[in-house]
Amino acid sequence: MGRKAFYVGGIYTVFGKHDEAIEFFENIVTNTNDIYTKAASFNQLGQNYLALGNYEKAISYIQEQLTISQAIQEIYGESEAFESLGTTFLAKGDLKQAEKNLRSAIRVKESIRKKLGSKDLLKVSLFETQIDTYNQLQKVLVQQN
Secondary structure (H helix, E strand, C coil): CCCCHHHHHHHHHHCCCCHHHHHHHHHHHHCCHHHHHHHHHHEEEEEEEEHHHHHHHHHHHHHHHHHHHHHHHCCCHHHHHHHHHHHHHHHHHHHHHHHHHHHHHHHHHHHHHHHCCCCCCHHHHHHHHHHHHHHHHHHHHHHHC
């Protein structure tokens, strides 16, 4: 159970079949030895529970991804987890935690950008991923004031 199943779970997610997706991703986190696939699967579990409105389970699974990503020093996964937590807290209405996590996502993404040095094409690609984070943070700040 690994990356192929991960993609199948992703297809279920895209088509809104969240219960089926959850089943696939739970199977992956239980049975895979690939730590990167496991971390990404925890995020996908969180995304599916978020879509179902189960914020506590979403947060719990995304925090699992964050823990793994930090332990293996996988900073893109770390930034993804912070952004997902921010989005989940925003949906839950916890604006303070949403802001905290989105700012953490931005901080981590900026650290990635600095490591790219003069690789402009990669910086442009990274910037495109930052747009969503900044847009989510803007929503939080507008709702706070």
